[in-house]
Amino acid sequence: MSRGLGVLRGVVILVGGAVALWVSIGVTLNLTIARLQPAPSASWWPVGVTAKVTRGRELLTTAAQQPVTDIDPVRASLRDAALREPVNTQALGTLAALDELRNNTRRARALFRASETVSRRNVLTQFWLIEDAVARGDVAEAIKHYNRAMLVSSEARMTLLPVLAQASSDPAIRKELLPLLAKRPLWWKDYLQQLGTSGADPTAMALALAATRTDIRNPDERGLAQAILRRMVALKDGRGALRAANRLERVPGSTRSIREGDFETADGLVPFAWWMRDEDSIRAFRDTVPDGGMGLRIETSSGASGGVAQQLIGLAAGRYIMQGRAGDVSTDQTARPTINVTCETGKPLSRFSLPSAGPNGRSFRFAFDVPATDCALQWVTIVTAPAVDTNMWLDNLTATR
The missing domain is CATH 1.25.40.10 (Tetratricopeptide repeat domain)
Incomplete structure (x- = not known):
């Protein structure tokens, strides 16, 4: 039997x-x-x-x-x-x-x-x-x-x-x-x-x-x-989950970059779309930004901090540029949120501190490498700075070779 x-x-x-x-x-x-x-x-x-x-x-x-x-x-x-x-x-x-x-x-x-x-x-x-x-x-x-x-x-x-x-x-x-x-x-x-x-x-x-x-x-x-x-x-x-998500969303191929980086919609499949934290003292949510479209608003208070938005992607091995636009970012470098890229296994690939920016925002970009082994998937995590209040926005986030 x-x-x-x-x-x-x-x-x-x-x-x-x-x-x-x-x-x-x-x-x-x-x-x-x-x-x-x-x-x-x-x-x-x-x-x-x-x-x-x-x-x-x-x-x-x-x-x-x-x-x-x-x-x-x-x-x-x-x-x-x-x-x-x-x-x-x-x-x-x-x-x-x-x-x-x-x-x-x-x-x-x-x-x-x-x-x-x-x-x-x-x-x-x-x-x-x-x-x-x-x-x-x-x-x-x-x-x-x-x-x-x-x-x-x-x-x-x-x-x-x-x-x-x-x-x-x-x-x-x-x-x-x-x-x-x-x-x-x-x-x-x-x-x-x-x-x-x-x-x-x-x-x-x-x-x-x-x-x-x-x-x-x-x-x-x-x-x-x-x-x-x-x-x-x-x-x-x-990797099997990524292929299944691609089939469900009718995305060709077996790789996957950032989805919904413009934050205009919320139709993707978590964890291959944005998970957003939603608590009294720390939260991320879609909101209008100065250019008139939608973006990601990040708010913290009472000293709350940590990962506030996260997405799983699946880039092939190689060198990539992540870029986007951020606004209302503190001039104090220790008070700025970061964008962290890690392998699914936990191996760190990049930790980028957002540049200071006024209400109308400014563009940013940084490079990172995806290794050929033990890194089939990658986490992109937005992390707020500890012990400070945050009220900033992020938009047009992409990751390309």
Whole structure:
């Protein structure tokens, strides 16, 4: 069995057995009074299915904690009731689970398949069919039942999505999963959210973004994409994250210079667009500048200082010129903000102190080198000076060879 199938099978192992899992995630039918009082209900309506399904589920719950000896009479009673209501998927599913408890897998499989034929909304049935497909090494069948379970149950999604996100590192799983994601099933956004929170394979994350055709013009989808990109960077695949960001923004090539350096828009993908700090005593925000356009306004007070705006770029090795325009910069050199360029690994490339400038601003430029190794991505960070109040602006920031 492949590692991916082993992870898929973890949907059962996670809670210590199939029966325990089925019960714990609340897949039982929302029954009427028979659900709460099966014994009186059986005496009031001895041929009814509801009470007998409930009794069967109670037995399954008990079996999750200790051996049971009265399976046969409960099963026989439920079988008789199911024969009277052969389209009752809950009866068929519970009957199948009892057969599984009796180690009759072949008959359990037949009954679970019959239960699914009646209704795909029976989550107990879908969970068993997942486990059965995994046990037989049938990835396509397992993914099919993952999909069906998550389409009909939010509780199932809570259990299955973390497992599926982990299993997607296996190429055999992705082969079946990606075409399904391309159809954008109801749970596709939940899946991307899971990847952005706990995904472990950057390749799987990038492929999921591509398969779902994530539209960054939509604020919700842009947020999902940004979470995945940040996760990829945290997992040390910044280059893969950069390529994914370029595809999403339809930027050609596998390098990336400063985006939105004119600060006119805020449509990029963090961390490959500007992250701006926003606190009471230190903040960066888009604002009008003297030339009439938009620029970056930086304000600090009460001695607050530190990184106030940041962007991740991906320049190829070589020598570059960074230039821009700044205004309202102090004449005191120790009170001036700096633009710091570092490799993603933390290696410093440049620390440039902005020149003093009046309200109308002045241009600046400085050079820095990107090494050929261990510096695939670079951070551009604007840092304010310590222990002084700042109220300055920055605009037209570019980095070119």
